[in-house]
Each structure stands twice: as C-alpha cells, then as structure tokens.
Amino acid sequence: xxxxxxxxxxxxxxxxxxxxxxxxxxxxxxxxxxxxxxxxxxxxxxxxxxxxxxxxxxxxxxxxxxxxxxxxxxxxxxxxxxxxxxxxxxxxxxxxxxxxxxxxxxxxxxxxx
Amino acid sequence: xxxxxxxxxxxxxxxxxxxxxxxxxxxxxxxxxxxxxxxxxxxxxxxxxxxxxxxxxxxxxxxxxxxxxxxxxxxxxxxxxxxxxxxxxxxxxxxxxxxxxxxxxxxxxxxxxxx
Numbered sequence: 001x002x003x004x005x006x007x008x009x010x011x012x013x014x015x016x017x018x019x020x021x022x023x024x025x026x027x028x029x030x031x032x033x034x035x036x037x038x039x040x041x042x043x044x045x046x047x048x049x050x051x052x053x054x055x056x057x058x059x060x061x062x063x064x065x066x067x068x069x070x071x072x073x074x075x076x077x078x079x080x081x082x083x084x085x086x087x088x089x090x091x092x093x094x095x096x097x098x099x100x101x102x103x104x105x106x107x108x109x110x111x112x113x
Numbered sequence: 114x115x116x117x118x119x120x121x122x123x124x125x126x127x128x129x130x131x132x133x134x135x136x137x138x139x140x141x142x143x144x145x146x147x148x149x150x151x152x153x154x155x156x157x158x159x160x161x162x163x164x165x166x167x168x169x170x171x172x173x174x175x176x177x178x179x180x181x182x183x184x185x186x187x188x189x190x191x192x193x194x195x196x197x198x199x200x201x202x203x204x205x206x207x208x209x210x211x212x213x214x215x216x217x218x219x220x221x222x223x224x225x226x227x228x
Contacts, residue, residue, distance in 0.1 A: 042221055043219035
C-alpha cells in the first residue's frame with residue numbers, strides 16, 4: 001500500500017464548476033499537508049499548506065484536513081481554464097532532519113471554457 | 114529575485130554514460146532537495162543536502178547515484194552508467210534553512226532521456 005493515494009483522473013469540468021480533489025494517507029504521523037499545482041513540463045508550485053487538522057481558505061481555494069479519517073481535500077470554486085493542470089498532494093513528518101515530502105500521484109484537471 | 118535554477122533542462126545520454134544535473138538554489142537558501150518524477154510513480158524524494166553535508170539520503174538508489182552540495186557552486190546530482198530506467202524528470206527544490214516542509218521551492222526540472 002502506498003503511503004499517499006490520489007486518484008490520477010483525468011478530471012474534466014466546465015468553467016465555473018466547483019472542483020473537489022482528494023488524497024488519503026496511511027501514516028498518522030504526518031503533520032504538514034500541502035497541495036501543489038504542476039503545469040506540463042514545469043516544476044510543482046505550492047498552492048496551499050495546512051498544519052495538522054482543519055480548514056484553510058485562500059481566494060477560490062479551500063484545503064481541508066481530516067486526520068481522524070486520514071483524508072485531505074482541495075476545493076476550487078469558480079474554476080477557470082487557467083486552473084487546468086495536475087494537482088499534487090504532498091505530506092511531511094517534519095521531525096528532526098526529516099523534511100522530505102511524500103507525494104500522491106497527482107490528479108490531472110481540465111477546465112473547459 | 115531568481116528562483117531555483119536547474120540545468121540542463123533536457124539531457125540525452127546513451128546507456129553506460131554519466132549524467133550530471135545541476136541545481137542552483139534560490140538566493141539565501143542553504144538547503145537543497147532532489148526528487149525524481151516518473152509517469153506511473155509520481156514524485157519520489159531522493160536526497161536532502163545542506164552545504165557540504167548530506168542530511169537525508171534515504172531515497173537514493175544504493176548504486177550509481179550520488180549528490181553533493183559544495184560550499185561554493187551548485188548542487189550536483191550525478192548518475193553513473195545510466196540505464197533506460199533512469200529516464201525521468203529530476204526536480205530540485207531549495208529552502209532557506211531549518212524551516213518547514215512547505216518552504217521547498219521547486220526548479221523547472223531536468224528531463225533525462227537515456228537511449
């Protein structure tokens with residue numbers, strides 16, 4: 001079993017739709033939960049991060065962490081064609097020298113005008 | 114303020130040759146991470162370095178791969194005697210120090226093709 005599971009999609013939605021992206025994980029020791037966006041042939045770009053449980057909102061983006069279910073979500077409201085990209089979840093223990101990010105496979109999203 | 118720089122952006126090597134990938138961190142950043150991305154496996158951590166010091170190499174293959182981050186100059190990921198399975202995108206990230214995991218800023222990657 002992978003430490004982080006993410007449905008690779010692809011996911012196709014019309015412009016303006018609400019998009020829900022999700023990851024599950026197995027390691028209850030993860031403390032930091034991140035969402036990255038990656039355009040084709042580019043490096044990952046941090047969208048949002050959450051420490052421990054709870055919700056966080058930034059503009060059209062909302063990140064949620066449910067540690068009891070080992071489940072994290074990213075919601076995109078009023079989706080735009082420019083949101084078309086691969087969305088990656090990543091997690092970290094952040095314990096001592098352990099700073100490595102553990103990644104989901106990424107979900108490919110297409111927002112159609 | 115320039116971001117993380119990687120070169121070359123594309124590298125083609127024949128089986129058995131050596132590949133050297135370079136990463137210049139963001140200004141003021143002293144920690145570097147290397148990740149490899151394969152289509153069916155996603156991003157995988159390889160190694161975490163501070164200047165002149167390897168902090169965590171738990172993701173590095175035991176043979177043929179090495180990494181360094183010298184006092185002066187870029188970080189280098191070196192792959193000796195490349196094989197077809199080494200074909201992947203290699204990403205470098207940097208952080209300002211003993212910060213939090215989300216402070217890793219990624220470069221554009223080097224795409225290695227082994228023929």
